[in-house]
Amino acid sequence: MPRVADPRTRIVLLRAAEAVFSDRGLSAAKVEDITSRAGVSKGAFYLHFERKEDCFRQIVEGVLARLAVAAKCPPLETITGPLDVPRLLEDRLEESVELFEFCWQNRGIMKMILDGGGGAPFAYLIEEFAAGIERQSEAWIAHAVATGIYRNDVEPTIVARLIGGAYESLVRALIKQQRRPDIEGWARQAQDFLTRGLLAPDVSTIVDQEVKIRSFAGRRRAQQAEARTK
Numbered sequence: 001m002p003r004v005a006d007p008r009t010r011i012v013l014l015r016a017a018e019a020v021f022s023d024r025g026l027s028a029a030k031v032e033d034i035t036s037r038a039g040v041s042k043g044a045f046y047l048h049f050e051r052k053e054d055c056f057r058q059i060v061e062g063v064l065a066r067l068a069v070a071a072k073c074p075p076l077e078t079i080t081g082p083l084d085v086p087r088l089l090e091d092r093l094e095e096s097v098e099l100f101e102f103c104w105q106n107r108g109i110m111k112m113i114l115d116g117g118g119g120a121p122f123a124y125l126i127e128e129f130a131a132g133i134e135r136q137s138e139a140w141i142a143h144a145v146a147t148g149i150y151r152n153d154v155e156p157t158i159v160a161r162l163i164g165g166a167y168e169s170l171v172r173a174l175i176k177q178q179r180r181p182d183i184e185g186w187a188r189q190a191q192d193f194l195t196r197g198l199l200a201p202d203v204s205t206i207v208d209q210e211v212k213i214r215s216f217a218g219r220r221r222a223q224q225a226e227a228r229t230k
Contacts, residue, residue, distance in 0.1 A: 010048045012038045014062070017055045022108025026056055057125070063109055064129045070099035071133055071167075073140040079149060082203040089191065096187035100174060104183060107175035114172055130168075134160050141198075150198045163194055 016038035020029045031052050035045050049055040072095075079088060103110050113126060138160035144150040170190055174181065196204065 009038075009040055009044055013040065013045060013048060014055065014059060017052070018059050018106075018109050021056055021059070021112060026053070026112070059109060060113060060125055063106060063113060064125060066102060067099065068129065068132070070095055070102060073136045076140065076143045079144065079147060081147065082149065082200075082206050085149060085199070085203055085206060089195065093184075093187055093191055096191060097184050100171070100183045100187055103171050103174055104177075104180060110171065110175050114168070114175075130164065134164050137163060144198075148200055149203055151200050154198055159198065166190065166194060 013034060017029075017034045020033045020037055023029075024033065029052060031042060031045055034052070034055070035042050038045075045055075049058070074088060074091070078084065138156045141150065141154065141156040141159050145152060145154050145156065167190065170186060174183075174186065
């Protein structure tokens with residue numbers, strides 16, 4: 001009677017494989033390294049994967065799927081006018097922090113993905129992912145221009161590529177850090193830098209007012225906390 005693949009073993013193998021690939025790279029990693037780390041037999045590995053490259057491809061697909069969720073633009077109907085922008089920016093900031101945190105926690109495999117996905121056979125996965133993110137970003141920017149959120153001289157195609165390149169550069173810098181940086185600070189600075197110049201003047205005024213209110217509230221909370229400790 002043929003052996004039945006245990007889905008729990010597959011998860012253990014994928015985690016072990018991710019660690020091995022991160023440490024040794026795809027070409028140097030061996031199936032024996034993965035099974036030894038997972039504490040299972042080679043036979044168990046081949047119940048789930050045809051070869052190590054198949055295992056690596058599934059890891060890359062899983063990481064890109066998680067990144068796609070974190071990087072997904074909000075539905076176009078979310079924004080109908082300038083008053084929606086402050087809330088949207090806070091929501092997007094949380095999503096950016098989540099994206100950067102995921103990249104930091106998975107920096108080993110992220111480095112392999114950004115260096116070409118383990119070789120030419122997997123490069124198309126990264127290219128398809130980047131193209132998809134760029135298309136949805138371009139569509140959202142065009143919507144923001146049409147609704148008067150962004151300036152009417154903004155070119156969606158150019159801006160989408162600039163934003164994509166900026167975030168890729170930040171992720172590359174992030175995963176090289178020896179210690180966990182101020183991820184929320186990175187995300188907030190990136191958002192401020194990349195969006196403030198795009199906003200229409202009246203929208204920028206609304207956002208500035210919201211920032212002042214949050215800043216004042218933050219100072220008040222800090223003062224109250226300090227007073228309670230005295």
